[in-house]
Amino acid sequence: MKIDHVALWCNDLHETAAQLFEETGLASAEGGWFETGIAQILVPLGNDQFIEIESVVDRRKWDEALASFGLEPFGRFLDDKIAGGPALVGYWILTDDIEAKARALGAEIMSLSKTQPDGNVISGRGTPPTPDAIQRGLPSFWVSDSGGMEVHGSRARVEHRVEPAGISWLEVGGDEQQLRAWFGPEGEALPLRFAGGSPGIRAMGIATEDGDEIVLRPSAGSLRVR
Amino acid sequence: MKIDHLVLWCADYNATSEQLFAETGLASRDGGWFPSEAIGQRIVPLGNGQFLEIESKLDDAKFREFAGPVASFMDDAVREHPCFLTFWVRTDDIESAAARLGVDVWTVRKTMPDGREMYGKTAPPTLDAIAQGLPVFLWLPEDSPHASRMSVTHRAEPERIAWLELGGTEDRIAEWLGPEWCDLPLRFTGESPGITALGIAMRDGSEIVLRPTAGGLCAPA
Numbered sequence: 001m002k003i004d005h006v007a008l009w010c011n012d013l014h015e016t017a018a019q020l021f022e023e024t025g026l027a028s029a030e031g032g033w034f035e036t037g038i039a040q041i042l043v044p045l046g047n048d049q050f051i052e053i054e055s056v057v058d059r060r061k062w063d064e065a066l067a068s069f070g071l072e073p074f075g076r077f078l079d080d081k082i083a084g085g086p087a088l089v090g091y092w093i094l095t096d097d098i099e100a101k102a103r104a105l106g107a108e109i110m111s112l113s114k115t116q117p118d119g120n121v122i123s124g125r126g127t128p129p130t131p132d133a134i135q136r137g138l139p140s141f142w143v144s145d146s147g148g149m150e151v152h153g154s155r156a157r158v159e160h161r162v163e164p165a166g167i168s169w170l171e172v173g174g175d176e177q178q179l180r181a182w183f184g185p186e187g188e189a190l191p192l193r194f195a196g197g198s199p200g201i202r203a204m205g206i207a208t209e210d211g212d213e214i215v216l217r218p219s220a221g222s223l224r225v226r
Numbered sequence: 227m228k229i230d231h232l233v234l235w236c237a238d239y240n241a242t243s244e245q246l247f248a249e250t251g252l253a254s255r256d257g258g259w260f261p262s263e264a265i266g267q268r269i270v271p272l273g274n275g276q277f278l279e280i281e282s283k284l285d286d287a288k289f290r291e292f293a294g295p296v297a298s299f300m301d302d303a304v305r306e307h308p309c310f311l312t313f314w315v316r317t318d319d320i321e322s323a324a325a326r327l328g329v330d331v332w333t334v335r336k337t338m339p340d341g342r343e344m345y346g347k348t349a350p351p352t353l354d355a356i357a358q359g360l361p362v363f364l365w366l367p368e369d370s371p372h373a374s375r376m377s378v379t380h381r382a383e384p385e386r387i388a389w390l391e392l393g394g395t396e397d398r399i400a401e402w403l404g405p406e407w408c409d410l411p412l413r414f415t416g417e418s419p420g421i422t423a424l425g426i427a428m429r430d431g432s433e434i435v436l437r438p439t440a441g442g443l444c445a446p447a
Contacts, residue, residue: 012285014259014266014337021341030256030339033240039266057266058238059286115244117256159340 001186003167004094004142005050005153006204007134008218009078010086013055016223017041019086020053023224024214025161026206028053031153032116037061040114042156045206047166050153053086074131084220088201090134091170092126092142093183093190101141102127105182111145122146137174137199138182163209167191171217174199227406229387230316230364231277231373232421234438235300236308239282242443243268246280249444250434251381252426254280257373258338264288269373272426274386277374280308296353308438310421312352313361313390315403315410320365324349326404327363344370359394359419360402384434387411388427391437394419 010016017028020043031042037058043051056062066075081087095101102109110129115121126133126140133140149155169191172179176194180187195202203217203225215225236242243254257269257279264285270278282304283289290297303309317323324331329350336344347365348355355362366372389411392399396414400407415422423437436443 012264012288014284015261015264018261018337018341027341033238033244035241037238037241039238039240055284057240057282057284061238061241115240119244119247119253 001183001189002094003049003139003170003190004092005052006088006092006167006170006201007090008051008053008086008216008223009082009089010053010055011082013039013041013053016053016055016086017043020223021161023222024206024216026051026164026214027158027160029156029158030117031156032114032122033057034112034114035061036065042153044154044156044158045164045166046154046209048149048152048154049167050156052153069131071131074135077135086218086223088204088216088218090130091139091201093139095141095143098125098127098141098143104184105141107132116151120151122151134200137172137201138179162212162214164214165207165209168205168207168213169193170201170205171195171203172199172201173197227315227403227409229276229390229410230314231279232313232387232390232424233279233281233311234308234436234443235304235311236280236282237304239266239268239280242280242282242308243270246270246436246443247381249442250436252278252384252434253378253380255376255378256339257376258336259284260334260336262335263292269376269378271374271376271378272384272387273374273429275372275374276387277376278424279373293353296357299357307440308443310424310436310438311356312359313421314348314364315361317363317365320347320349320363323363327402329354338371346370360399382432382434383429385427385429388425388433389413390421390425391415391423392420393417393422 026043028041028043031040033039039057041053066072107128109125109127111125113121113123124144126142171193173195206214216223217225246252252270254268254270257267259266265281266284267279267281331347331349332351333347349363391413393415426434
């Protein structure tokens, strides 16, 4: 069991990507877009892991998409999250057997497709569905249906000013026992730090090849903890 | 005098780029973003040192702060479908152009996809031109990377902008652009000011006509 990627939600994906580079030296590349009016920028982190920086580009399309699925509360949840600046909102765990995970969790499976910057469409499935997982502060289990690692976000070509070596830890809120039960025995291998309090992802550590660590803990005015 | 580029304004620059490729085979790539304006763009190189910008706002609140009263006009313009906003002609002497028109010179800054910053100067400030349905004079530093040279894989090969169809009067455009205006391939409809259509000459001798409507970008006249 391994963390695949983390979502950093914001009001302006380009501005946040520029801020991340300025504060940490982590560069990013255009990641594609969704039919729901969302676009993303990718930050490869090494170890086949990445951050996706996402924001709404077409507000009307996004609102219509939320309304059509009865997900207006999810939209408000995300808006509230970034009222004071960008926020880490979700994380995804790779799985080989999405159906078994869904059965075990009693959750539905949601299909997602994204248009890549080159125009190709890639897709994958997650359980529980992203809106449900994010609002409950839980991760989604995820499987890609679009071939190999060549289209994986961790392969985005960028020129970092530092050399990341993967996600070293995630700090998450919520009830530790519930979270451990959610992951099952395999979850013990995940580098999670349990902070208690309200559910959700609070901070992340990114190892660097020189033995240093970058800590992202978004707050008003900054993404990084120095 | 030559048309440098024009902007296709829309609600979602990614979706519109995808639509353009689907309808015409014209590909695009990330063109960067305007930090002060909260606008993102994709670039469609058209050959002949010319290009099309596909743009939309990134952050509504910040965009409104920048655009002021023009923000609502720009929002309304793309409520049903993308639309052309204005076009730019290059000049080596932006100060003289501004003095002749009695307008301000505005410095615009863009962050490229690789993080580099570039800048240029326009006369009048772009929003003023948009509000009047008039073109913009543009000055770029000599070493400035030109978007028309971006590498993309079109499905059909554009050669140049063949013509622009404009509303407004020929006299007003002539007065605005000065005597060299007749070098430009402009067609006039006499309707309200602004760009109504774009013709792109293709290397195979055919022509792509962009005339955005709710039915598509290439809908016939």
